[in-house]
Amino acid sequence: MIPTTLFYCCDSDLRTDIMRDIQGDVSHMPENELLNAIKRLAVKEESxxxxxxxxxxxxxxxxxxxxxxxxxxxxxxxxxxxxxxxxxxxxxxxxxxxxxxxxxxxxxxxxxxxxxxxxxxxxxxxxxxxx
Structure with missing residues (x-):
């Protein structure tokens, strides 16, 4: 339930990117893996x-x-x-x-x-x- 809730807290464009990236069911993902995917896609690190x-x-x-x-x-x-x-x-x-x-x-x-x-x-x- 937590991964699904976390997924729906994301903006719709990010949700689309996550679905393209993981190509699987978000509800069965461990929370830490979903958080890592969100961070990888949403956070741009500055040099x-x-x-x-x-x-x-x-x-x-x-x-x-x-x-x-x-x-x-x-x-x-x-x-x-x-x-x-x-x-x-x-x-x-x-x-x-x-x-x-x-x-x-x-x-x-x-x-x-x-x-x-x-x-x-x-x-x-x-x-x-x-x-």
Missing amino acids: TLVHRLKMNRMVQSPATGIRTYQAALCQYKATCKEPGCVHVCDYSEEIIKDNLIRGIADPEILSDLLGDSKTDRTLDETVSFLV
């Missing part, structure tokens, strides 16, 4: 590159808070290339910090940051300095 381009183009507009920079979807991570090594290096904060600084609209704030004696701030320290 990580799309998110990175969006973030790289961000510039702070007047009266916009500094915390509007969102980068969780950019996945700035690299896996070690040495044989047998599975270490993952996450360099998100460095990239986010660089983009944050590049996008600062107020020249006085940018000047204060660049002229400060502390040059090795973390992302959190940089945000704290800016707000």
Whole structure:
């Protein structure tokens, strides 16, 4: 009963696509298989590159808070290339910090940051300095 109810919760075009895809009786499908079919047909995943381009183009507009920079979807991570090594290096904060600084609209704030004696701030320290 659950798969049938789930199927009828879908929009009519998606139901048609599901029927073409599974070529069987929805009522006898396990719920998780139907959910996977729905996800495969209905959810379009955006490329990580799309998110990175969006973030790289961000510039702070007047009266916009500094915390509007969102980068969780950019996945700035690299896996070690040495044989047998599975270490993952996450360099998100460095990239986010660089983009944050590049996008600062107020020249006085940018000047204060660049002229400060502390040059090795973390992302959190940089945000704290800016707000």
